[in-house]
Amino acid sequence: xxxxxxxxxxxxxxxxxxxxxxxFLLIHLVPGDPIEMMLGESARPxxxxxxxxxxxLDLPVLTQLGHYLTGLLSFDLGQxxxxxxxxxxxxxxxxxxTAQLAVVSILVAVCxxxxxxxxxxxKKGTRWDHxxxxxxxxxxxxxxxxxxxxxxxxxxLWMGLLPVSGNEGLSSMILPAxxxxxxxxxxxxxxxxxxxxxxxxxxxxxxxRAKGLTEMQIIWRxxxxxxxxxxxxxxxxxxxxxxxxxxxxxxIFSWPGVGQLTIEAIKxxxxxxxxxxxxxxxxxxxxxxxxxxxxYALIDPRIRLGDGE
Amino acid sequence: xxxxxxxxIIMVLWAIFALIGPWMALSPDxxxxxxxxxxxxxxxxxxxxxxxxxxxxxxxxxARTSFVVAMWVTFISMTVGTFIGASSAYFGGWVxxxxxxxxxxxxxxxxxxxxIAFAGIMGPGIENVVIALSIVGWxxxxxxxxxxxxxxxxxxxxxxxxxxxxxxxxxxxxHLLPLISAPLIVEATFSIAGVVIAEAGLSFLGLGVQxxxxxxxxxxxxxxxxxxxxxxxxxxxxxxxxLIVLSVNLLGDRLRDILDVRSRPR
Numbered sequence: 301x302x303x304x305x306x307x308x309x310x311x312x313x314x315x316x317x318x319x320x321x322x323x324f325l326l327i328h329l330v331p332g333d334p335i336e337m338m339l340g341e342s343a344r345p346x347x348x349x350x351x352x353x354x355x356x357l358d359l360p361v362l363t364q365l366g367h368y369l370t371g372l373l374s375f376d377l378g379q380x381x382x383x384x385x386x387x388x389x390x391x392x393x394x395x396x397x398t399a400q401l402a403v404v405s406i407l408v409a410v411c412x413x414x415x416x417x418x419x420x421x422x423k424k425g426t427r428w429d430h431x432x433x434x435x436x437x438x439x440x441x442x443x444x445x446x447x448x449x450x451x452x453x454x455x456x457l458w459m460g461l462l463p464v465s466g467n468e469g470l471s472s473m474i475l476p477a478x479x480x481x482x483x484x485x486x487x488x489x490x491x492x493x494x495x496x497x498x499x500x501x502x503x504x505x506x507x508x509r510a511k512g513l514t515e516m517q518i519i520w521r522x523x524x525x526x527x528x529x530x531x532x533x534x535x536x537x538x539x540x541x542x543x544x545x546x547x548x549x550x551x552i553f554s555w556p557g558v559g560q561l562t563i564e565a566i567k568x569x570x571x572x573x574x575x576x577x578x579x580x581x582x583x584x585x586x587x588x589x590x591x592x593x594x595x596y597a598l599i600d601p602r603i604r605l606g607d608g609e
Numbered sequence: 610x611x612x613x614x615x616x617x618i619i620m621v622l623w624a625i626f627a628l629i630g631p632w633m634a635l636s637p638d639x640x641x642x643x644x645x646x647x648x649x650x651x652x653x654x655x656x657x658x659x660x661x662x663x664x665x666x667x668x669x670x671x672a673r674t675s676f677v678v679a680m681w682v683t684f685i686s687m688t689v690g691t692f693i694g695a696s697s698a699y700f701g702g703w704v705x706x707x708x709x710x711x712x713x714x715x716x717x718x719x720x721x722x723x724x725i726a727f728a729g730i731m732g733p734g735i736e737n738v739v740i741a742l743s744i745v746g747w748x749x750x751x752x753x754x755x756x757x758x759x760x761x762x763x764x765x766x767x768x769x770x771x772x773x774x775x776x777x778x779x780x781x782x783x784h785l786l787p788l789i790s791a792p793l794i795v796e797a798t799f800s801i802a803g804v805v806i807a808e809a810g811l812s813f814l815g816l817g818v819q820x821x822x823x824x825x826x827x828x829x830x831x832x833x834x835x836x837x838x839x840x841x842x843x844x845x846x847x848x849x850x851x852l853i854v855l856s857v858n859l860l861g862d863r864l865r866d867i868l869d870v871r872s873r874p875r
Contacts, residue, residue, distance in 0.1 A: 311713070318714030326726055334730075441854040443806045445813040445826065446847035449833040457837050544719030548810055552833075562722070563814060566729030578726050582718040 304597055312590045316583060317369075323579045324368050327571045328361065338381065338569040351381070355572065377576040382568045387576045391558065395580075397467055398546060398557030401480065404473055405542060406535060408481035409488055413531075416485070417492025418519060424497065432489065439486025444545050448479040448552035465554035476553040480545055484538050491534050495527040502526070529600070536592040540585040547581075616856035616863075623853050626669050627676030635666040638821045646839040656841040659831055668845050670823040675850070678738055678808040679801045685743040687797050690750025695781050695789070697751070698758035708751070715748040724807055728816040735818050742807055746800060753796050757789035791868040798861035802854045809850055825850050 327334050335348050335357065352358050355378075356367055371378065377387035420432035455475060456464045463472040499505065500523055508518045547559035554560065558577050565573035626633075641661035649656045653663035697708035715723075727741035761767065762785070770780045811817040812826030820827070825846035832843030 314710055315713050315717045318710060319717050322714055322718065326730055437855065437858060438851075441802070441851050441858055443809060443847075443850060443854075445810055446829055446843075446850065449829065449836060449843055450847070452833075453836045453840060453843070540717075540719040541721075544721035544725075547722055547725060548814065551814065562725070563729075566725070566816070571730060574726055574729060578718065578722055581722055585719065586717045 301597065305594060308590060308593055308597075312586055315586055319582045319586070320369060320372055320579060321365065323575045323582075324365055326575055326578070334571060338571065354379070355381075372579075377579075378572040380565075380570055380573050382565070382570040382573070387573055390561065390573065391576060391580055394556065394558045394561050397555060398543075398550070398559060401473065401476055401546060401550070401555060401557060402539070402542060404477040405481035405546075406484065406539075408477045409484035410535070412481070412485035413488030413492055414524065417489040418496060418524060420489070420493040421496035421500065422515075422519060429493075433493070436486040436489045439482050439489075442482065444479050444483065445548050445552060447482060448475070448549060451475045451479060452552075465552075467556055472553075476549050476555055479552070480542060480549045483545070484535075484542055487538060488531060488534060491531050492524075492527060495530050496523055499523050499527045529596075533592065533596075536589045539588050540582075543581045543585060616859040619852050619856040620860065623672055623676060627673040630669045630673045633669065635663075635669055637662060637666040637670045637823055639663070639666075646835060646842070648839075648841060655845050656839070658828070658842050659835055659839070664828075664842065664845055667823040667828060668825075668849060671825040671828055671846060672849065674735065674812075674818055674822065674824045675805050675808055675853070678735065678742070679804040681739045682742040682746055682804045682808075683797050683800045685739070686746030686800060687750050687793060689743070690747035690752075691754040691786070691789075691793060693747065694751035694754030694756075695758045695785060696778075698755040699762055699777065699781055699785070705755075708755070712748055712752055712755075715745070716752075720745040720803075721807055721810060724811065725814065725816065728811050733816055733819050735822070738808055738811055738817050741811070742804055745807075746804065749796060749800065750793060753792055754789060757792060758785055761785055761788055795861060795865045795868060798857060798864055802857040802861070805850060805854055805857070809846075 335352050335355075336343075339348060339351065349358075356364050359367070375388055377391070379385070380387050380390055383390060416432045416435065420429045423429050452464055452475065455462045462475055466472055496519075500519075505518060505522055508522050513521070543559075546557065547562050549555070550557045550559035551563050558580060562574060562577040562581075565571070565577065639662060641657065644653075644657040644661040646659060647653075647657045647661070653665055655664040655668065658664055658667065693708060697705045724741045724745045727744055728737055731737040731741065758781075767780060767784055770784050775784075808817060809824060809826030809829070812824035813830045815827070815830070817826055818824045828846040829843055832839070832846070835842055
């Protein structure tokens with residue numbers, strides 16, 4: 301058990317180190333001079349040198365990497381060029397909104413996926429199954445940057461039911477959460493269907509039937525509950541895609557989160573902020589997946605004793 | 610349920626419009642100020658956009674953009690990824706250890722986010738879009754090729770080739786690649802769908818192709834500003850994209866069945 305936890309955490313630390321290096325490299329991969337990209341060609345040489353020194357770009361690359369990594373250890377992400385504020389402060393303002401949106405989107409996804417997948421599995425091969433799976437196929441095929449505007453058009457502009465953008469209470473969260481949650485819902489629904497189909501063949505389901513439970517009880521209490529483990533794992537794995545999609549969704553709905561900050565920073569050529577945002581989003585994804593693995597190992601002995609990967 | 614030929618027809622149309630688009634009598638850049646945001650007429654079946662340009666013509670140009678990007682990115686990702694993944698598994702040892710770590714790192718960063726960051730920092734333009742999406746795309750192929758080669762490299766015919774003194778890269782090319790091509794082709798199909806969405810996403814954010822060139826993503830972005838008065842701007846590019854992504858996904862599913870690739874690795 302301890303071995304499993306240790307190896308999981310060590311490999312996660314490697315990933316964290318690697319992601320930090322990758323993010324550090326981002327700014328060095330710019331063809332030409334990042335300072336010139338940021339300030340434009342007409343900038344005065346003195347300004348360029350000042351910015352170069354402020355960002356530490358005048359030092360050898362390895363020294364810069366060292367500074368960057370030691371800075372990270374103390375949560376020092378550097379300064380925003382545009383806002384002239386520590387980046388950690390900027391992120392702290394933005395994180396709650398993104399976290400809120402992500403959690404609600406996952407809830408939306410799960411609330412759509414479970415009934416949809418369950419219906420498809422229980423009514424396998426019927427029209428219901430086809431409808432549910434077609435919905436799922438459409439769900440993965442509709443890009444969020446088209447779905448978002450369509451939802452705004454229908455529910456905000458035509459029907460006037462929900463706000464177009466911004467962050468004012470629950471009503472303004474509905475459309476972004478549906479936009480962001482749909483593709484996850486589609487993927488989860490397929491997973492719910494296939495695992496539930498497997499589970500429904502198990503002996504304990506036959507026992508439950510023999511015991512005289514109603515079909516609903518069997519599906520809810522014995523079927524879905526046992527089908528949940530792979531589904532929850534998939535939620536963790538899909539979180540990366542979800543957070544990546546949040547960058548676009550937040551931009552569509554002017555949702556004041558980390559994603560919107562990333563795009564603003566790109567447009568303003570505020571590269572240290574871009575680096576920090578990519579790092580933050582990736583690390584939260586890694587952290588969530590390590591946590592789910594650990595929680596599973598604690599509650600399900602099959603995982604830590606099994607051969608694993 | 611959905612007709613058998615539907616996805617194939619859509620894909621063929623996409624390819625045809627993309628390839629012969631430049632030779633069609635189109636005027637995607639013709640600005641006609643009196644026709645700004647006008648609905649469909651005889652000269653423009655899908656109406657006009659916010660600069661009075663015919664939307665159908667721009668849609669065809671956008672098809673070319675997405676087709677070119679999808680093909681290049683998939684080709685580069687598949688070649689590079691397969692080479693890295695197959696070599697990693699074949700040689701094993703510290704090479705493999707290192708490459709697995711690199712793959713893990715890339716998998717930890719959400720693909721679209723990494724592409725957005727790269728495209729944003731490298732600056733807009735179709736070449737940079739291809740580079741950014743390939744930087745993200747190779748990982749899936751590398752992981753798949755590695756897993757496949759790991760499973761195959763102890764087969765007798767590979768051992769026989771080794772004992773005959775065949776050079777390593779010849780073994781990979783002649784004796785391993787043909788055996789692992791089926792799952793890679795299936796992966797490539799799904800990759801096309803992903804790239805079409807990603808390219809449009811980058812262009813939607815203003816990080817993709819630049820005006821006056823057209824991309825479905827930038828057409829959607831321009832259309833969102835006029836949704837109330839001109840819904841015909843935002844609908845066609847989105848419908849075109851959904852049709853293509855849907856068709857590619859359907860084809861991928863079918864290919865997987867035909868080639869008998871058991872499960873798609875995530």
